[in-house]
Amino acid sequence: MGICIGLVGLGSFGSAFAPLFKAHPLVDRIALCDREPERMRRFATDPYFRDKFRSEDAYASLEEICDADLDALVIMTQPWLHAPQCIQAMKAGKHVYSAVPVISLPDGNEILDWCDRLVDTCKRTGMTYMLGETPCFRPQAMFCRRKAAEGAFGDFVYAEGEYCHDVDHTCNLREVSQRRRSSASGEEWRERERHYRERGAQDGPMHYPTHSTSGPVWVMRTHAEKVTAYGFGNKTGDPFFAGDAFSNEVALFRMNNGATVRIAELRETPGRLGDESETFRILGTSGAFSENRWFEVRRPAPEDIDPARLPRPEVRELAAEEMFDRLPGPVEEAFKRAMNREADEGELREKDFTPRGHGGSHPYLVHEFVDAVASDRQPGIHVWEAVRFMAMGVAAHQSALKDGETLAVPDWGDAP
Secondary structure, eight states: OOEEEEEEOOSHHHHHHHHHHHHOTTEEEEEEEOSSHHHHHHHHTOGGGTTTEEEEEEESSHHHHHTSSOSEEEEOSOGGGHHHHHHHHHHTTOEEEEOSSSOOOSOHHHHHHHHHHHHHHHHHHOOOEEEOOGGGGSHHHHHHHHHHHHTTTOSEEEEEEEEEOOTTSSSOHHHHHHHHHTSHHHHHHHHHHHHHHHTTOOBOGGGSOHHHHHHHHHHHTOOEEEEEEEEEOOSSOOGGGTTBSOSEEEEEEEETTSOEEEEEEESSOSSOSSSOSEEEEEEESSEEEETTEEEEOOOOOGGGOOGGGOOOOEEEEOOHHHHSOOOOHHHHHHHHHHHTTTOOHHHHHHOOOOOOSTTTHHHHHHHHHHHHHHHTOOOTTOHHHHHHHHHHHHHHHHHHHTTSOOEEOOOOOOOO
């Protein structure tokens, strides 16, 4: 028996996920919710959704869909709404999937307070929370998790994570901000944002940190203890950064496994630090991963070391296909159909399953959440992991505001 799931927020991001959630074999029924009627109408009248969508499962508010007989809700709304809406859904007895980040606000202390509330709500309600963080389900993270499980990295030494997203380049952030503010919830946010500015709250890119922090933490299964960070403030008077202390922030963390991690969140630089703008690199004593390459050295025992014949690292170039985990056959087939809706049966048979969306992470995120709910288990990126990703950015921003003062990073412990 499958589950019944509701999709809340059908803007550009929610729209990309809707066909995948509908396609999953463990989803028997879907409901739709959006404050903008035309968005919901587009899906409600789409023949593709007809077999799992009923006309009475269209809702105009979160309150309405929380009262529906559904097992779980997928929250794809604006970043400042994520945490309170997830808490409302869990209190109504719904498991929740949240778009990233946990929440994004100009006030870091308020962000940490929402992290507290999320963890507390999960404990008290017994409901499942999953953060839909894309780097954790990119092929690079899948490969590195497998290598970490084998012990192939040895002891972790150093890692880097970054999100280089210039305001005017790919997925233009000015346009994204304009679209968000033109919605009904965006109009409400304008007034709320004004109050933050009036009391002097200073924002920065580390308040949206999980694209960079999640990869290293997810692979190494660790958490940050201390941070020192610095920021670069916009010098041109660009209105996009009005009220922001920094347009770029870089932080150095001490992790509880002894490794050091450098995180960069950059919004005012057109270049990348590597092959990808949203990526990570990890170095251990025996193995290392960087830019789709795996480095491994097979060290002799100390007594067998010959200075004249030091071991040389083996280097492997990796393709995405070999780094991805495999999905269950029926799930893979269903997703292939969802991503090739115009193809006929003959064309489908000729096509391979090629994951798409943020490096191919989207199908894996959907499967992880649906399977976790259907199996009554914790998803991979549960609330205790999610708040760790978030707290790293908040503490880094606070350190940067204090000109690099070393600060402790809050932690909520491991999942029970």
